[in-house]
Amino acid sequence: DIQMTQSPSSLSASVGDRVTITCRASQTISNYLNWYQQKPGKPPKFLIYAASNLQSGVPSRFSGSRSGTDFTLTISTLQPEDFATYYCQQSYSTPLTFGGGTKVEIK
């Protein structure tokens, strides 16, 4: 199974900050990497596919990138509605696997 390791597991940030979340795959997954946002008590919301492509309707302050087996989700200017938990997920092979999540909290 492909393991997805996210870091950090949590972070504190202020509105207006630039936030970066990293996800590392245990083996090569090419660009088969998705990002989701989840708020408490709600289902995940799909943000990014194929490592760097924004889903329709997702604000442009969100971006994704890849370097080898390392993937990054960046929020350029953190907004109040962005405080949530973020998950990466590989779609390279089954079982599909998610990272452990990164909780973005208010500083």
Next chain:
Amino acid sequence: EVQLVESGGDLVQPGGSLRLSCAASGFTFSTYWMNWVRQAPGKGLEWVANINEDGGERDSVDSVKGRFTISRDNAKNSLYLQMDSLRADDTAVYYCARRGVFTTCYAGYCHYYYYMDVWGEGTTVTVSS
């Protein structure tokens, strides 16, 4: 409006069974792969199973193989998860999710990037005596 609505979650004793349902609306259900994903209390997301458009292809995570069965009824626009031999560690919110695809082709070769683009609100399964 594209929508998925799960139902069937309940409190069940260890070793018991439960059948979850997911009703789809607002899109052509029969043309999409579908997934079940679960989230234990305070934990992360775990993919459980998926099924292709006509139900002929299915896959699941090892921890549920032989106990859970995914199925669908395209005439009823519904997805199901039959859960048998339930254990305490099956306690979770269960989400159904639609599989979307992004396709890129170059020099006659295509890449298919799959994702879960529509999610239901979830249904809660608690396994406890």
